[in-house]
Amino acid sequence: MAAPFTLRAAALHTPAPDTLEHWPDALIAVDASGSIQSVQPYNGQTPDNLLTLPPGHILLPGLIDLHIHAPQWPQLGTALDLPLEQWLQDHTFPLEARYADSDFAAEVYGAMVPALLANGTTTALYFGSIHLPATQILAETCLRHGQRALVGRVAMDHPELCPPEYRDASAAQAEADTRSLIKAIRALPGNESALVRPVITPRFIPACTDDLLHRLGKLAAETGCHVQTHASESDWEHEHVLDRCGCSDTEALGGFGLLTRRSVLAHGNLLGDDDLALIRETGAAVAHCPLSNAYFAGAVFPLRRALAHGVRVGLGTDIAGGAHPSMLDSARMAITASRMLETGVDPALPAGRRGRPGARIDATTALWLATAAGGAALDLPIGQFRPGYQFDAIAISPGSNLTLPPGEAPARLLERIIHTASRANVARVWVAGREVA
Amino acid sequence: MAAPFTLRAAALHTPAPDTLEHWPDALIAVDASGSIQSVQPYNGQTPDNLLTLPPGHILLPGLIDLHIHAPQWPQLGTALDLPLEQWLQDHTFPLEARYADSDFAAEVYGAMVPALLANGTTTALYFGSIHLPATQILAETCLRHGQRALVGRVAMDHPELCPPEYRDASAAQAEADTRSLIKAIRALPGNESALVRPVITPRFIPACTDDLLHRLGKLAAETGCHVQTHASESDWEHEHVLDRCGCSDTEALGGFGLLTRRSVLAHGNLLGDDDLALIRETGAAVAHCPLSNAYFAGAVFPLRRALAHGVRVGLGTDIAGGAHPSMLDSARMAITASRMLETGVDPALPAGRRGRPGARIDATTALWLATAAGGAALDLPIGQFRPGYQFDAIAISPGSNLTLPPGEAPARLLERIIHTASRANVARVWVAGREVA
Numbered sequence: 047m048a049a050p051f052t053l054r055a056a057a058l059h060t061p062a063p064d065t066l067e068h069w070p071d072a073l074i075a076v077d078a079s080g081s082i083q084s085v086q087p088y089n090g091q092t093p094d095n096l097l098t099l100p101p102g103h104i105l106l107p108g109l110i111d112l113h114i115h116a117p118q119w120p121q122l123g124t125a126l127d128l129p130l131e132q133w134l135q136d137h138t139f140p141l142e143a144r145y146a147d148s149d150f151a152a153e154v155y156g157a158m159v160p161a162l163l164a165n166g167t168t169t170a171l172y173f174g175s176i177h178l179p180a181t182q183i184l185a186e187t188c189l190r191h192g193q194r195a196l197v198g199r200v201a202m203d204h205p206e207l208c209p210p211e212y213r214d215a216s217a218a219q220a221e222a223d224t225r226s227l228i229k230a231i232r233a234l235p236g237n238e239s240a241l242v243r244p245v246i247t248p249r250f251i252p253a254c255t256d257d258l259l260h261r262l263g264k265l266a267a268e269t270g271c272h273v274q275t276h277a278s279e280s281d282w283e284h285e286h287v288l289d290r291c292g293c294s295d296t297e298a299l300g301g302f303g304l305l306t307r308r309s310v311l312a313h314g315n316l317l318g319d320d321d322l323a324l325i326r327e328t329g330a331a332v333a334h335c336p337l338s339n340a341y342f343a344g345a346v347f348p349l350r351r352a353l354a355h356g357v358r359v360g361l362g363t364d365i366a367g368g369a370h371p372s373m374l375d376s377a378r379m380a381i382t383a384s385r386m387l388e389t390g391v392d393p394a395l396p397a398g399r400r401g402r403p404g405a406r407i408d409a410t411t412a413l414w415l416a417t418a419a420g421g422a423a424l425d426l427p428i429g430q431f432r433p434g435y436q437f438d439a440i441a442i443s444p445g446s447n448l449t450l451p452p453g454e455a456p457a458r459l460l461e462r463i464i465h466t467a468s469r470a471n472v473a474r475v476w477v478a479g480r481e482v483a
Numbered sequence: 484m485a486a487p488f489t490l491r492a493a494a495l496h497t498p499a500p501d502t503l504e505h506w507p508d509a510l511i512a513v514d515a516s517g518s519i520q521s522v523q524p525y526n527g528q529t530p531d532n533l534l535t536l537p538p539g540h541i542l543l544p545g546l547i548d549l550h551i552h553a554p555q556w557p558q559l560g561t562a563l564d565l566p567l568e569q570w571l572q573d574h575t576f577p578l579e580a581r582y583a584d585s586d587f588a589a590e591v592y593g594a595m596v597p598a599l600l601a602n603g604t605t606t607a608l609y610f611g612s613i614h615l616p617a618t619q620i621l622a623e624t625c626l627r628h629g630q631r632a633l634v635g636r637v638a639m640d641h642p643e644l645c646p647p648e649y650r651d652a653s654a655a656q657a658e659a660d661t662r663s664l665i666k667a668i669r670a671l672p673g674n675e676s677a678l679v680r681p682v683i684t685p686r687f688i689p690a691c692t693d694d695l696l697h698r699l700g701k702l703a704a705e706t707g708c709h710v711q712t713h714a715s716e717s718d719w720e721h722e723h724v725l726d727r728c729g730c731s732d733t734e735a736l737g738g739f740g741l742l743t744r745r746s747v748l749a750h751g752n753l754l755g756d757d758d759l760a761l762i763r764e765t766g767a768a769v770a771h772c773p774l775s776n777a778y779f780a781g782a783v784f785p786l787r788r789a790l791a792h793g794v795r796v797g798l799g800t801d802i803a804g805g806a807h808p809s810m811l812d813s814a815r816m817a818i819t820a821s822r823m824l825e826t827g828v829d830p831a832l833p834a835g836r837r838g839r840p841g842a843r844i845d846a847t848t849a850l851w852l853a854t855a856a857g858g859a860a861l862d863l864p865i866g867q868f869r870p871g872y873q874f875d876a877i878a879i880s881p882g883s884n885l886t887l888p889p890g891e892a893p894a895r896l897l898e899r900i901i902h903t904a905s906r907a908n909v910a911r912v913w914v915a916g917r918e919v920a
Contacts, residue, residue, distance in 0.1 A: 447808050
């Protein structure tokens with residue numbers, strides 16, 4: 047059923063980090079543009095175009111993946127035993143270089159986007175490869191399948207870190223290709239509502255010359271585009287930038303004009319207090335990627351500390367540094383990692399000196415990160431069931447690995463969903479009022 | 484197809500912690516008793532009763548769950564925010580008490596056992612509730628569905644820790660009920676091959692009087708049964724035993740006669756060197772439960788250290804302290820937790836002081852833990868494709884979240900399976916040569 051419609055369903059959402067709102071029986075009216083008109087308890091009346099979810103299903107806001115490398119999809123789950131720099135050079139860059147072949151791009155992206163939608167990812171902030179045609183194909187694929195997406199052609203021109211066979215020919219060329227992508231995506235037929243948006247995407251400071259970073263910062267100011275990059279992910283990367291720039295990633299990015307209200311910095315594990323203050327001041331956001339951090343960062347992102355600083359934080363899979371396409375897995379690992387940071391991990395230390403008290407989050411905060419907080423980080427009206435917001439939603443159905451007992455407290459139902467649901471439990475998926483999986 | 488048969492399939496197994504054996508095209512001959520007669524490369528001939536897996540499928544040994552609380556199945560994924568002792572008193576004990584109702588037991592176990600088989604768990608070492616009838620129902624359910632199982636009626640008589648409405652009336656009664664269960668399971672019609680076995684199951688020292696522990700130790704010597712309990716899981720539990728017994732869990736269990744070649748100690752996060760030496764000496768084993776440890780233990784089990792001591796270790800889900808029914812999730816978390824122990828978690832510490840170098844394991848070791856090591860821990864011929872071993876196996880099929888590219892190195896294929904496979908990829912399941920899911 048295409049919008050306009052009214053959906054009757056049990057629903058829950060998390061408009062704030064510690065706030066869970068639950069409707070045991072809601073009516074959500076969606077207009078023809080996919081925008082939510084009203085959310086109210088079922089009132090016994092039958093509106094036109096009524097769609098009713100089966101009993102036992104629970105409607106959640108669609109999941110928002112704030113950090114995913116589309117071209118790395120084929121290496122999902124492999125080579126996680128390597129250090130970041132070797133993983134990049136020996137596996138990731140050679141794979142990404144293959145997207146010079148547009149047929150390969152069409153094949154991979156044509157499989158990936160429906161798979162992500164089926165996992166419940168209604169919005170994704172994508173890193174592409176350096177290739178303009180392949181990245182346009184990614185944008186077109188998202189639009190065709192109805193996934194809300196922000197798509198960036200990755201820019202990387204530094205001759206020291208980037209291999210000759212996989213880097214931008216020059217800073218000027220990288221800027222020109224980025225401009226072309228912005229123009230192409232904004233002009234895509236069928237994209238009048240800006241379901242798919244371009245993103246300025248310097249890979250990370252080590253992979254970019256100062257010239258390129260300056261150019262992209264100016265381009266961000268000129269176009270108002272979103273910006274994404276990596277920042278202070280691992281000790282190696284953090285030290286590399288300190289050595290080269292004489293300051294942290296965040297300070298350097300600010301100097302290049304890359305910290306804006308629409309910037310998303312992936313990881314941020316090693317952000318200092320000054321960094322967090324600067325991020326808050328500029329309105330930028332952090333994409334917390336707990337799955338990949340366990341393998342490549344060597345530390346858990348101090349999420350509670352970032353939130354206490356007033357920094358906006360969302361959640362990312364970091365495919366393929368993270369091995370799971372499901373944002374439910376990322377949400378679960380965000381909780382697990384926060385617990386491990388809180389208690390510590392080394393039993394050889396006494397309990398009192400093992401961890402960092404107060405670090406934990408719960409399922410409510412985890413869903414908030416994966417929905418409302420992701421929407422806020424992107425500065426888009428998504429991630430909540432609220433009038434004026436887009437109707438991006440998923441219906442969770444129970445199954446043999448997930449029971450949703452009637453009458454259980456909403457916070458416990460949500461905990462079950464976050465901890466045990468998988469793709470098999472994502473029964474229906476809508477983006478902008480359109481059913482897409 | 485019932486055994487005898489010969490299966491033609493790509494297969495891999497892990498006979499040792501760092502050894503992966505791969506057959507791109509194997510013939511595995513299984514006799515009428517479900518025992519493997521031979522494993523050899525395909526030789527171009529067509530034996531009788533040939534069963535061929537589709538191309539792209541990979542056969543693995545069946546997964547062995549060394550620690551699972553069957554009655555906790557209904558609370559999978561909930562209340563993980565509580566400390567262990569509160570989780571037990573407020574949620575777990577009240578739930579387990581409900582198994583006084585045999586109809587409830589039949590309903591839950593009748594849903595759980597097929598779900599576990601569908602997830603690929605071909606052998607499970609079960610804690611039941613204190614109820615003899617419900618625990619017999621669990622054993623019968625496993626037998627009926629063809630799951631290899633070791634089933635224990637949990638014994639817990641300590642009036643301080645155990646609530647009045649959920650504890651054994653006396654040590655003598657607990658011993659008598661344990662004897663009854665042993666006799667009943669050994670006499671089950673259809674259980675002549677001992678597919679289902681009884682297990683002596685003191686919950687943990689805090690829940691048992693010395694009298695009960697002594698009685699159960701004697702019973703273990705008398706019957707030769709397997710033994711299972713918890714040991715040195717959390718700081719609270721570890722300290723509790725030190726205070727009460729004046730020694731560690733392990734030393735105390737040894738004194739009660741509960742450390743045998745067929746004993747499995749769950750968790751063991753806080754085991755000291757003396758404990759590990761004693762466990763090795765007695766031939767007991769540890770069930771590592773990385774999923775629940777992140778929530779209830781406050782530390783990561785130092786797996787590499789235990790292996791260096793020569794201690795046998797397998798892997799458990801610890802349902803419902805662990806929220807995932809799939810042993811693939813436990814295997815994945817064993818890797819992830821080992822990486823977090825190795826690097827540490829707190830970014831406020833310098834990298835050199837953050838973690839414990841050398842703690843990591845890889846996918847090969849993780850599969851070994853979930854298969855061959857589990858079989859060795861149980862002292863049963865399972866977990867490997869080797870003549871004389873039982874044919875317990877699962878076929879993994881690729882899907883949109885799991886690609887298995889032809890020609891990729893076996894270690895990388897296994898890494899993909901461990902990191903991204905879920906129940907949907909468990910295409911077929913055999914126990915003792917019988918297809919069961």
